[in-house]
Structure formats: C-alpha cells, structure tokens
Amino acid sequence: xDDQGHEHKNDSNSESSGGKDDGILYVGxxxxxxxxxxxxxxxxxxxxxxxxxxxxxxxxxxxxxxDIVIGEEALKLRPMLDMxxxxxxxxxKEGSEKDAEAVRQLMKHLVVLGGAGGKxxxxxxxxxxxxxxxxxLRVNKQQLRGxxxxxxxxxxxxxxxxxVAYGLDALLHSLIIDIxxxxxxxxxxxxxxxxxxxxxxxxxxxDAIDQILTKSVQEKxxxxxxxEHMVREWKEAHSFVGEPPERIVxxxxxxxxPTKIDITDEMRNACESLVAPVAxxxxxxxxxxEPEYQDRIRNNVILSGGTxxxxxxxxxxxxxxxxxxxxxxxxxxxPIFVGSDGGLAIAMDAxxxxxERLSSG
Amino acid sequence: xxxxxxxxERILREAVRENVEIMSGxxxxxxxxxxxxxxxxxxxxxxxxxxxxxxxxxxxxxxxAGGRSGGVPESMLNRQPPLQRQAARPKATDLVATSTPQxxxxxxxxxxxxxxxxxxxxxxxxxxxxxxxxxxxxELTLDIAHRLRELLESNAFHVVMTREGDAQLSLQKRAxxxxxxxxxxxxxxxxNWLVTRQIRGVETxxxxxxxxxxxxxxxxxxxxxxxxxxxxxxxxxxEIYANARMGESRRLAEAVQRSLYRSLLERNPxxxxxxxxxxxxxxxxxxxxxxxxxxxACLSNRQEAQLLMTAxxxxxxxxxxxxxxxxYASGLNQRSQIxx
Numbered sequence: 001x002d003d004q005g006h007e008h009k010n011d012s013n014s015e016s017s018g019g020k021d022d023g024i025l026y027v028g029x030x031x032x033x034x035x036x037x038x039x040x041x042x043x044x045x046x047x048x049x050x051x052x053x054x055x056x057x058x059x060x061x062x063x064x065x066x067d068i069v070i071g072e073e074a075l076k077l078r079p080m081l082d083m084x085x086x087x088x089x090x091x092x093k094e095g096s097e098k099d100a101e102a103v104r105q106l107m108k109h110l111v112v113l114g115g116a117g118g119k120x121x122x123x124x125x126x127x128x129x130x131x132x133x134x135x136x137l138r139v140n141k142q143q144l145r146g147x148x149x150x151x152x153x154x155x156x157x158x159x160x161x162x163x164v165a166y167g168l169d170a171l172l173h174s175l176i177i178d179i180x181x182x183x184x185x186x187x188x189x190x191x192x193x194x195x196x197x198x199x200x201x202x203x204x205x206x207d208a209i210d211q212i213l214t215k216s217v218q219e220k221x222x223x224x225x226x227x228e229h230m231v232r233e234w235k236e237a238h239s240f241v242g243e244p245p246e247r248i249v250x251x252x253x254x255x256x257x258p259t260k261i262d263i264t265d266e267m268r269n270a271c272e273s274l275v276a277p278v279a280x281x282x283x284x285x286x287x288x289x290e291p292e293y294q295d296r297i298r299n300n301v302i303l304s305g306g307t308x309x310x311x312x313x314x315x316x317x318x319x320x321x322x323x324x325x326x327x328x329x330x331x332x333x334x335p336i337f338v339g340s341d342g343g344l345a346i347a348m349d350a351x352x353x354x355x356e357r358l359s360s361g
Numbered sequence: 362x363x364x365x366x367x368x369x370e371r372i373l374r375e376a377v378r379e380n381v382e383i384m385s386g387x388x389x390x391x392x393x394x395x396x397x398x399x400x401x402x403x404x405x406x407x408x409x410x411x412x413x414x415x416x417x418x419x420x421x422x423x424x425x426a427g428g429r430s431g432g433v434p435e436s437m438l439n440r441q442p443p444l445q446r447q448a449a450r451p452k453a454t455d456l457v458a459t460s461t462p463q464x465x466x467x468x469x470x471x472x473x474x475x476x477x478x479x480x481x482x483x484x485x486x487x488x489x490x491x492x493x494x495x496x497x498x499x500e501l502t503l504d505i506a507h508r509l510r511e512l513l514e515s516n517a518f519h520v521v522m523t524r525e526g527d528a529q530l531s532l533q534k535r536a537x538x539x540x541x542x543x544x545x546x547x548x549x550x551x552x553n554w555l556v557t558r559q560i561r562g563v564e565t566x567x568x569x570x571x572x573x574x575x576x577x578x579x580x581x582x583x584x585x586x587x588x589x590x591x592x593x594x595x596x597x598x599x600e601i602y603a604n605a606r607m608g609e610s611r612r613l614a615e616a617v618q619r620s621l622y623r624s625l626l627e628r629n630p631x632x633x634x635x636x637x638x639x640x641x642x643x644x645x646x647x648x649x650x651x652x653x654x655x656x657x658a659c660l661s662n663r664q665e666a667q668l669l670m671t672a673x674x675x676x677x678x679x680x681x682x683x684x685x686x687x688x689y690a691s692g693l694n695q696r697s698q699i700x701x
Contacts, residue, residue, distance in 0.1 A: 056557075082556055082557055083556045084556060141383050142383060145383070145384065155380075156376065156377065156380050157380060157383070158376055162376075166369070166372070169365060171365070171368050171369065171372060172368065191368050191372075192371070192372060192375070193371075193372045193375030193376055193379070203487055203531075204486055204487070208486050208487060208488075211488045211491060212486060212488070214491060215488065215491060215495070215497065218493065218495060219495070225493075273486045277486075346373065346376070349369060349373060350373055350377065354373070354374075354377040357377060357381055358377065358380055358381070358384070
C-alpha cells in the first residue's frame with residue numbers, strides 16, 4: 001500500500017497485459033461508489049477510496065500543502081477537507097458541479113497512478129473502458145463521458161457486470177451479480193451483448209447495509225459515538241448472513257471512553273436486508289431466460305464486488321436456488337479487481353478502428 | 362476457443378456500436394437483435410399510416426382547442442404544429458428548426474393542474490440520508506408529503522402518492538405510477554445532505570439539458586436520407602415533447618423554490634437560497650409530465666435537523682410547497698386564459 005492507493009501487481013493472465021505496446025495505455029476502470037479500481041496494460045492494478053477533498057480554508061491548504069487530496073489520504077485528513085464522495089449509486093451525483101469535478105479529479109488520479117504519466121513525462125495515449133451500473137441511463141453515460149473529456153483519449157462505457165463476465169470469459173449461460181457499495185448489478189449473459197432485459201440494478205447494496213446498521217446500532221447504543229466510516233469498517237470486517245461465526249464486538253467511544261459494544265444482531269439484520277432483493281432479482285432474471293437454458297444459468301451464478309465478500313451470502317443464495325431445481329453460486333477470486341480486469345480485457349481486445357471511433361478528440 | 366473468440370468479437374462490436382450511438386446522441390438500439398423483423402414490419406406500417414395519423418391528429422387538435430376555448434385563432438393553428446409539417450415534408454430548413462424547438466404555448470390548450478403526484482423520496486431499506494439524532498430522510502419526506510396532501514386536497518387538487526407508507530419503490534416504479542395515473546405535475550420531496558455542514562438551504566431541480574447533440578445530428582442525417590426511421594422519429598417526438606415539458610418543469614421549479622425560500626426563511630434564519638437547478642435525475646427523466654425534485658432542508662446542518670424534528674416546521678415546509686404548487690397552477694391557468 002502507498003499513500004495514493006493500494007497497489008497490486010497484475011497477476012492476471014498476461015494475454016490482457018501484453019502484446020500491445022505502441023505508446024498507448026489501455027485501462028479498465030471500475031468507478032465505484034466506495035472504491036475505484038484500475039487495471040492497466042502495463043501491469044499496474046490499484047484501488048483508491050472514491051473520496052476527493054479540497055482544503056476547507058487557507059489554513060488547511062497551508063497545512064496540507066496540496067490543493068486537492070484524493071483517496072485514503074482524504075479520508076484520514078477529512079476534518080481539514082471539503083469532502084466529496086462524488087458517486088451515488090454508481091453514478092456521478094446528480095446536480096452537483098463539485099461532484100462532477102471530483103469525478104474528474106478521481107479519474108485523473110487513477111489514470112496517472114495507472115502509468116499514463118503527466119505533462120512532459122512522455123504522456124501516453126489512454127484508451128479506457130469504464131464500468132457503470134447495469135441500468136445507467138443514456139444521460140448518465142453522456143454525463144460520465146463529458147466528465148472524462150480530456151482525461152482519456154478514447155472511452156468505452158460498458159455495464160459493470162458485463163465487464164466482469166467478459167474478463168472471466170463467462171459470456172454464455174451465466175448470471176453475474178456484482179454487488180458494490182452503491183448498487184447491486186445483475187446481468188444474464190446469453191452469448192450476446194446484454195440488452196435492457198438482460199440486466200437489472202438494485203440500490204440495495206453495501207451503503208444500504210451501512211445505513212441500516214448505523215440506525216440500529218444508534219437505537220441499541222444511543223450513548224455510543226461513531227461515524228459512517230467506522231460503521232463501514234465494522235461491516236467490511238464482520239459482515240455475514242445466517243449464523244454468526246462469532247460474537248461481533250467493536251469499540252466505540254462512549255462519553256469519550258473507548259467502550260466495547262456487541263453489534264452481532266444489528267450486523268445480521270443489516271446484512272440480511274440484502275438477501276431478499278438480491279434473491280428475488282436473481283430468480284426473476286433466470287425465469288426470463290429461455291427454459292432450456294435456465295438450468296445452465298442456475299449452475300453458473302457468479303458473485304463479484306466488495307459486498308459479495310459478505311460471509312454466507314453465496315451459500316444462502318445457493319440454498320434459495322435449491323427450491324428452483326438447484327444451482328451453484330460462486331464468489332470470484334478477486335472481487336475488487338475483477339471488474340477493472342474485465343474492462344482491461346475489453347480495452348485490449350477492441351480493434352484500433354473501434355477505438356478511433358470512440359475517440360473523444 | 363475459436364467460438365469464444367468469435368463471440369467476443371461479436372459482443373465487442375455491439376458494445377462499440379452502443380457507445381457510438383450514445384456519442385452521437387442517438388437512442389441506443391438495444392434489443393435490436395430480438396426485434397429486427399418486428400421493427401421492419403413496424404417501420405413499414407408506420408410509413409403507411411403516418412399521413413393518416415398526422416391528418417387525424419391535426420384535425421383533433423383543431424377541434425379540441427377550438428371547442429374548449431371558444432375558437433383558437435386560425436393563425437395560431439397555422440403557427441403551432443411544426444412537427445406535423447416537417448414530418449410530412451422533411452425539408453432541410455424545417456429539420457434544422459426542430460433542433461431548437463419552441464416551447465408549446467399552454468395557451469393552445471386551456472389546461473389546468475388538477476392531479477398532483479407526490480413522491481416522498483426513498484422508503485423501505487432505502488433510508489435516504491440519516492443523522493446521528495435518528496432522523497431518517499424516508500420518514501421525513503413521507504411526513505411532509507402527507508401534510509402537503511392534506512393541504513392540496515382541501516384546496517380541490519386531486520393527489521396521488523407514489524407511496525403511502527414505508528414502501529421501497531424503484532425510480533421506474535415511481536415514474537410509472539405518475540404516468541399511469543396521468544398526473545398533471547410530479548413533485549418529488551427529498552432532504553439534502555451536504556458535506557459542508559454549516560450550510561442550510563433549499564434547492565429545487567428539474568430535468569435538465571444534457572448537451573445532447575441528437576437533434577442536429579438527426580437533421581443532418583435525415584436531409585441525406587430517404588425518410589425517417591421509426592426510432593429516429595420517435596426520438597424526435599420525444600425530444601420536442603421533452604423540451605415543452607422542460608419549460609413547464611422549470612416554471613414549476615421556480616415557483617416552488619421561491620415559495621420554499623421565502624416562507625422558510627422566516628423560521629430558519631441563515632437559510633440559503635441554493636436556487637433552481639437542472640439535473641438528469643432518473644425519476645424526472647421517466648415522468649411524462651412537468652416534474653421537479655425539491656430538496657426541502659439539509660439534514661447535515663445541526664440547526665436545520667433540530668427544526669426538522671418539530672412537526673410545526675415540517676408543516677411549514679408542506680405549506681411552502683403548497684404555496685409554490687398553487688402559484689404555478691394559478692400562473693398556468695392565467696397563461697391559458699390570456700391565450701384564449
């Protein structure tokens with residue numbers, strides 16, 4: 001980890017990271033509500049907290065020595081910053097110019113981290129594939145395209161679960177469920193580019209769990225003092241559905257004194273809230289597939305995204321599928337980067353002629 | 362392996378095509394592979410029936426407008442339906458003119474606001490914003506909406522609520538309710554959360570321009586072509602209607618914002634007028650009537666949160682919203698009367 005983002009060496013198959021080195025940097029980006037990941041053709045993989053902050057005043061600017069702070073550092077320094085989490089439900093927050101600018105800064109940061117280089121640094125041409133929620137509207141995509149003008153040279157926007165499917169070569173008879181912070185995105189792959197009927201987006205995802213957890217912990221421990229960031233950390237460390245692996249005890253200040261509080265039941269209730277909408281949507285999408293293929297799809301349900309790491313979630317969904325003839329739900333090996341890796345695979349596979357058509361210049 | 366490669370190539374072509382369509386502002390041709398034959402048949406049917414439809418629509422519009430208002434001047438009828446004239450004879454100048462469509466003058470139809478669709482934001486597991494004091498946006502918006510409904514109904518408006526209780530509704534469902542119940546206006550109520558917590562304020566949104574180059578590109582293409590495609594014409598009609606709706610949405614947003622700020626400032630000194638703004642909110646995109654989204658308070662501001670805890674302040678917000686809606690409705694009626 002460095003101060004700008006968590007770095008990961010690209011250990012994915014080299015087919016998507018070699019073969020093209022013509023002064024062009026290919027990147028796949030999972031622009032997430034909570035975290036954004038980038039995978040690039042020069043082998044870099046990084047993840048950044050999707051927070052952008054500007055110093056609140058001249059004093060803060062002097063202390064920070066930066067005009068803008070991005071990612072984990074922004075989270076750490078948030079008391080001195082006008083903080084923006086510019087994405088909401090996987091899209092640029094509507095109606096806020098500051099949030100649109102924050103997305104630009106976040107993307108610029110990601111692309112530089114990915115090795116695009118800065119001014120006078122032999123800047124490479126950047127061809128990017130960015131994943132968005134499955135049901136993003138045309139205007140949302142146009143808005144994103146507008147925000148990225150000047151940051152990348154050519155841009156392709158695809159839905160996030162499609163990027164996951166492409167990266168995993170799961171293009172035929174599979175159902176991708178990508179559960180992030182802002183949205184849970186579903187996509188049935190039938191060997192063709194998914195259309196509206198093949199895809200679905202729910203706003204019940206990691207953030208919804210945080211909100212329910214916050215409210216219920218506040219109700220049970222009104223004397224405890226905690227922030228949304230603490231709640232998110234608790235969830236990421238302990239989220240589960242079904243039976244708890246152990247009692248979940250966390251520390252929160254009560255009248256200034258660090259105090260242990262048991263949040264097991266609250267955590268279960270919050271995480272369980274995800275199961276019904278996800279299961280319902282999964283069954284509904286499978287039921288819409290032509291009958292002879294439903295069995296194959298039930299046996300090829302793929303969970304990705306940070307929230308898919310909720311313990312017991314894949315088992316619960318698999319148990320629900322039993323009532324419909326059985327099935328198999330598996331969690332991808334690398335839920336954080338699977339979307340950006342898929343985007344990179346798309347970027348690398350698209351021919352130059354297509355990239356020229358998608359040029360923003 | 363070869364099959365996978367072919368599948369990938371085919372899928373990539375589709376992905377690129379969709380992106381190019383979005384870049385050029387055309388409506389994406391999703392689901393085309395399924396409905397290709399149907400589309401061709403529909404296109405043929407469309408062109409065969411288009412002249413009849415245009416004639417019938419013109420006739421009905423003339424009859425209705427003339428009958429209700431005691432006769433719309435002939436000149437107005439000649440001035441108004443640019444779409445019909447263009448569709449019948451797509452000349453270059455006509456098509457270019459459609460890229461900046463005139464707002465439909467309400468005076469053409471003696472309209473009134475009778476049915477108001479109220480949309481309390483969030484609901485179910487979608488809490489909206491919350492604060493440490495236990496206030497939850499979904500509960501606040503529902504409470505204010507119920508109060509506003511009472512005010513509207515006691516003043517002869519008919520009200521439809523997208524949710525009566527703690528129900529979770531998608532944006533699509535909310536828009537569907539508004540469209541199916543044929544509301545005259547749509548008002549979505551929300552409570553804001555701002556990172557800069559010192560700020561307290563009200564703001565109102567309506568569906569905004571998207572820098573969509575659709576119409577100019579469409580005009581250029583169609584000047585060269587032999588006729589409209591069904592999808593293109595559908596887009597053209599939608600765009601023109603969207604512009605008319607946008608004008609009314611802006612008026613509604615201005616009336617509501619003015620009322621919210623002026624009324625609430627009395628109770629909430631320091632309140633900021635954060636203005637009328639445009640944004641492509643999903644719920645506003647899909648509603649087929651003038652539609653706004655009002656952020657009636659900032660839960661992130663401690664003082665404003667304390668005010669929101671009191672029933673009297675929530676009632677005050679409902680009254681301010683009512684005044685704004687009523688002012689818009691009255692203005693609309695006046696404009697209609699002037700036109701007739």
